Amino acid sequence: xxxxxxxxxxxxxxxxxxxxxxxxxxxxxxxxxxxxxxxxxxxxxxxxxxxxxxxxxxxxxxxxxxxxxxxxxxxxxxxxxxxxxxxxxxxxxxxxxxxxxxxxxxxxxxxxxxxxxxxxxxxxxxxxxxxxxxxxxxxxxxxxxxxxxxxxxxxxxxxxx
Numbered sequence: 001x002x003x004x005x006x007x008x009x010x011x012x013x014x015x016x017x018x019x020x021x022x023x024x025x026x027x028x029x030x031x032x033x034x035x036x037x038x039x040x041x042x043x044x045x046x047x048x049x050x051x052x053x054x055x056x057x058x059x060x061x062x063x064x065x066x067x068x069x070x071x072x073x074x075x076x077x078x079x080x081x082x083x084x085x086x087x088x089x090x091x092x093x094x095x096x097x098x099x100x101x102x103x104x105x106x107x108x109x110x111x112x113x114x115x116x117x118x119x120x121x122x123x124x125x126x127x128x129x130x131x132x133x134x135x136x137x138x139x140x141x142x143x144x145x146x147x148x149x150x151x152x153x154x155x156x157x158x159x160x161x
Contacts, residue, residue, distance in 0.1 A: 002027075004084040004115070007034040007073050009128070010050050011043045012149045013057055016119040016126040020088040023117060025061045032080055033058065037070035044132055044156060057146050074109040084113045090124045 006021050010033070025031045033054055037047045045053065047068045054066045069076040077085065085105065087098050102114035118124065126144050135141050135153040142150055 001029045001081075002084075003030040003032065003080060003082045004028040004086050005032045005034050005073070005077055005080060005082045006086040006088075007036060007069070007076075008088075009036050009043065010054055011045055011128050012050065012131065012145060012153065013054050014123075014126045014128055014131055014145050014149075015143075016088065016090065016123040017128075018057060018146070019119040019123050020086065020117045021058065021064065022061065024086040024115075025064050027115075028084070029063060031061075031064045031086070032082065033064060033066045034069045034073070034076060035066065037068050045152070049152070053149055053152060056148050072108070074105055074112060077109065077112050082112065084115050086115050086117060089116045089118050090127070 004024060004027070006024055008017065010017060021031065021033060035047055035050050035054065043050075051066050051068055058064050058066065073085070085102075087102070089095055089098060098114075098116065102116075105112060105114060119126075131141050131144050132153070134144075135157060138157075141153060145153070
C-alpha cells in the first residue's frame, strides 16, 4: 500500500490546503493528514478543533484519514508505515525552508521521500496566517476557506470580544 502523510498545523485549513490534499489523495492509496499538536506557532484553534475542521472538509475523500501527531514527523511516518511526505509550496520563498526540511528528514529517515505540490495558481497567495488576520479584523474570508471554517472563525471572534 502506498501511504503518504501531509503534515501541517492547518490553523485553519484553507482552500489551498484542500487543493493540495485532494490532488495528493489521488496519487496514493492512503493519505494521512497529520495535524501537528505541538508547533511553534500560536494556534487559534485547538488540535481537536483543527482535526474536526479537516474531517468535515475532507469527508468526500474515502482514502484520507486525519490524525493529530506530536514529536518528530519521521517517527510518526515510521509508525504509520508511510513512504512519502507531501508538502505544499505556495511561493519561491517557501522553497528554501521546505528544501532544508526535506533534506533533514531524508537524513533522519532515508526511506522517506518528500513530494512537493503547488496549489492551483489562484490559491497560491492564501495562508492560514493571513486568513486569521483578515477574520480578526472583520474581513470576509469566504473565498479562502470552506464555509464551515468561516463559521468557526466567526465563532472564535465572537468569543474573543
